[in-house]
Amino acid sequence: xxxxxxxxxxxxxxxxxxxxxxxxxxxxxxxxxxxxxxxxxxxxxxxxxxxxxxxxxxxxxxxxxxxxxxxxxxxxxxxxxxxxxxxxxxxxxxxxxxxxxxxxxxxxxxxxxxxxxxxxxxxxxxxxxxxxxxxxxxxxxxxxxxxxxxxxxxxxxxxxxxxxxxxxxxxxxxxxxxxxxxxxxxxxxxxxxxxxxxxxxxxxxxxxxxxxxxxxxxxxxxxxxxxxxxxxxxxxxxxxxxxxxxxxxxxxxx
Amino acid sequence: xxxxxxxxxxxxxxxxxxxxxxxxxxxxxxxxxxxxxxxxxxxxxxxxxxxxxxxxxxxxxxxxxxxxxxxxxxxxxxxxxxxxxxxxxxxxxxxxxxxxxxxxxxxxxxxxxxxxxxxxxxxxxxxx
Numbered sequence: 222x223x224x225x226x227x228x229x230x231x232x233x234x235x236x237x238x239x240x241x242x243x244x245x246x247x248x249x250x251x252x253x254x255x256x257x258x259x260x261x262x263x264x265x266x267x268x269x270x271x272x273x274x275x276x277x278x279x280x281x282x283x284x285x286x287x288x289x290x291x292x293x294x295x296x297x298x299x300x301x302x303x304x305x306x307x308x309x310x311x312x313x314x315x316x317x318x319x320x321x322x323x324x325x326x327x328x329x330x331x332x333x334x335x336x337x338x339x340x341x342x343x344x345x346x347x348x349x350x351x352x353x354x355x356x357x358x359x360x361x362x363x364x365x366x367x368x369x370x371x372x373x374x375x376x377x378x379x380x381x382x383x384x385x386x387x388x389x390x391x392x393x394x395x396x397x398x399x400x401x402x403x404x405x406x407x408x409x410x411x412x413x414x415x416x417x418x419x420x421x422x423x424x425x426x427x428x429x430x431x432x433x434x435x436x437x438x439x440x441x442x443x444x445x446x447x448x449x450x451x452x453x454x455x456x457x458x459x460x461x462x463x464x465x466x467x468x469x470x471x472x473x474x475x
Numbered sequence: 476x477x478x479x480x481x482x483x484x485x486x487x488x489x490x491x492x493x494x495x496x497x498x499x500x501x502x503x504x505x506x507x508x509x510x511x512x513x514x515x516x517x518x519x520x521x522x523x524x525x526x527x528x529x530x531x532x533x534x535x536x537x538x539x540x541x542x543x544x545x546x547x548x549x550x551x552x553x554x555x556x557x558x559x560x561x562x563x564x565x566x567x568x569x570x571x572x573x574x575x576x577x578x579x580x581x582x583x584x585x586x587x588x589x590x591x592x593x594x595x596x597x598x599x600x601x602x603x
Contacts, residue, residue: 250486253504255525259539311486355538362535366528 222405225398226339227278228299229407231289232396232448233330234274235300238290240323241267242463246308247316259359263320266352273349277341291467295452295460302444302453303388314367314377315384321360322382322389322422328353329417330408338406361425368429378431387436391444393418507533508558509541510551519551530554 244264251257275286334346367374393415426432504526510519527533533552
């Protein structure tokens with residue numbers, strides 16, 4: 222039972238940790254000071270969510286949050302490849318679109334967890350939804366603003382969603398032993414969550430002419446396995462950078 | 476000197492400045508004045524200003540600039556250009572020309588004693 226719970230919690234926690242790290246790469250580089258501060262704060266929130274998820278496992282006698290974040294091998298992570306993607310050439314449209322697609326999914330998952338049967342997760346989801354409200358407001362306000370501003374802004378968003386779409390779709394790749402996890406009542410099946418996610422983002426994306434068709438299965442095939450530990454080609458460099466300080470002085474007090 | 480920060484090195488900001496054309500009008504964002512209401516029913520207090528492309532974005536950005544650390548139940552934003560103000564050069568507007576200390580709080584000091592004195596006097600005259 223505890224292994225399955227760890228599977229579920231790590232899929233949630235690792236997504237948060239890694240997207241927090243990628244968002245944080247924008248610190249000091251944001252388009253204007255005000256947005257730089259807002260986005261950095263969102264990055265910090267996501268990292269905090271990861272810590273709170275890990276703590277649920279720690280309370281069950283498993284590893285500590287720092288051990289989960291900084292002392293695991295790449296193959297032990299369970300994040301989706303969407304959050305591992307680098308910021309490439311630092312196009313803010315890509316950052317905003319990933320933030321939008323990801324936080325839509327996070328919101329759907331949190332709402333489902335809140336109704337779930339595992340009390341520590343349900344209670345945490347209830348708390349995290351408060352912060353998620355702001356993340357969603359921030360993401361949707363930007364996407365709506367940019368989608369209807371200039372042709373350049375539209376084209377940048379279009380190219381961002383085309384690039385991210387298959388990866389976003391795979392946020393809902395079924396977990397290992399998902400049938401048993403669903404049976405326990407912790408969370409509904411990934412396919413159900415994906416439908417809810419599509420319902421949430423569809424109206425905005427369709428009216429902005431930014432809604433792609435479902436990805437072809439041959440596009441998705443090479444993206445499979447993230448929840449079993451298969452990492453994208455971008456992960457090793459990220460992990461090395463993320464653990465650089467902690468590995469310089471293992472066990473240091475902060 | 477190039478940055479030691481790997482994020483900065485990857486992003487190559489020096490290339491941005493080389494290739495950045497002069498700002499066009501869309502990039503000159505207006506400013507908004509931000510007000511924070513710290514409790515329900517309380518008054519909104521001015522806390523600062525910020526840049527934003529429109530009022531909705533101003534609210535979104537104001538939340539992290541001005542309501543991140545302290546108690547807040549509601550935020551207001553107002554376009555700076557909507558605000559009229561008097562010039563500091565006209566600050567003599569606010570200086571009284573004659574003694575108007577009766578308008579100040581200390582004008583109401585000892586009110587009870589004065590009231591009692593007045594009552595006593597009234598009583599004294601009615602007994603006459």
